[in-house]
Amino acid sequence: QVQLVESGGHVVQPGGSLRLSCAASGFNLRGYGIHWVRQAPGKGLEWVAFIWNDEKNIHHADSVKGRFTISRDTSRNTVYLQMNDLRAEDTAVYYCARDATRGWDLDYWGRGTLVTVSS
């Protein structure tokens, strides 16, 4: 069955870097786009980044542009989120979610990985 598993969340100091992974199983990444969505403690959902199945369509939220980079390795069926220059306001649970490719809905979500930025 379709499954997304995030990993890589950790406690990191302000200004530090982290790379999150989203391992997909039960489907081929070549046919789908993947989003990263985050949720700060007690807050709502905030979209972070998106990579389309052809890798030509990549977008990042203004709040992370220039600091975060989404990428993918189709040989590993995995999507990554490289996060640099982390700030306290980046503290959140980070979810990856599959774009169903039929109208911008996210049909499968992982359980999330917690990133804490603190000194």
Add this chain to the structure above:
Amino acid sequence: QSVLTQPPSVSAAPGQKVTISCSGITGNNPISWYQQVPGAAPKLLIYASIRRPSGIPDRFSGSKSGTSATLGITGPQAGDEADYYCGTWDSSLNAMIFGGGTKLTVL
């Protein structure tokens, strides 16, 4: 800061119908709705503004008119207590946007 506006909370008794609005929609992209129970990841409830994925009960419904969309829950159950979010792709921003979320309480 959410571009889509939702009421912070709604409540309903079992047997009633409750609606959650999502306003401020621009462009023609469809709306999706997500349910997030405490401690869990969001789950897709409605896509293409009106369609339910397989496995979603028909007590959940979606509609869209102009710049607003609505999620309806007929006969909410205790297990439906959750946060509900609307979302869509904004082609002018090249970004996914979500509403601020609505907390449903079943009385």
